[in-house]
Amino acid sequence: METVVKFLKDAKTFYLATIDGDQPRVRPLSFVMSHKGRLYMATSNTKDMYRQMSHNPKIEISAFGADGKWIRVVGKVVFDNSAETQAKALDVAPQLKPMYSVGDGKFTLFYFEPGATATIYGFDGSRKEIKL
Secondary structure, three states, rough: OOHHHHHHHHHHHHHEEEOOOOOEEOOOOOOOOEEEEEEEEEEOOOOOOHHHHHHHOOOEEEEOOOOOEEEEEEEEEEEEOOOOHHHHHHOOHHHHOOOOOOOOOOEEEEEEOOOOEEEOOOOOOOEEEOEE
């Protein structure tokens, strides 16, 4: 888990793909944290991304590392709007505070449910799979 979080944080930007009907949608994200052994990200429940994940929780994220390796994380997400998790996210990423606050009714966190897989690839053909 920590290998995946470190990779995504080091990349600074990663891309999350959802499905909107029959159309894939991809957008950049930068917040990621490990909490209770889970890989968490955040959004607002007012965004299309939230609506798309609510209809179809299967997502993929991908990022390219400075070392020439890239990662793909595949799985289903679960929403977590607990005050504890929101507070932890705001501690980890204070840059979110101008947009969100604990219990504001829009700040939404989500994590990959057990069974998700992260794979780190290299141009040399290497491949390392990590179960989340």
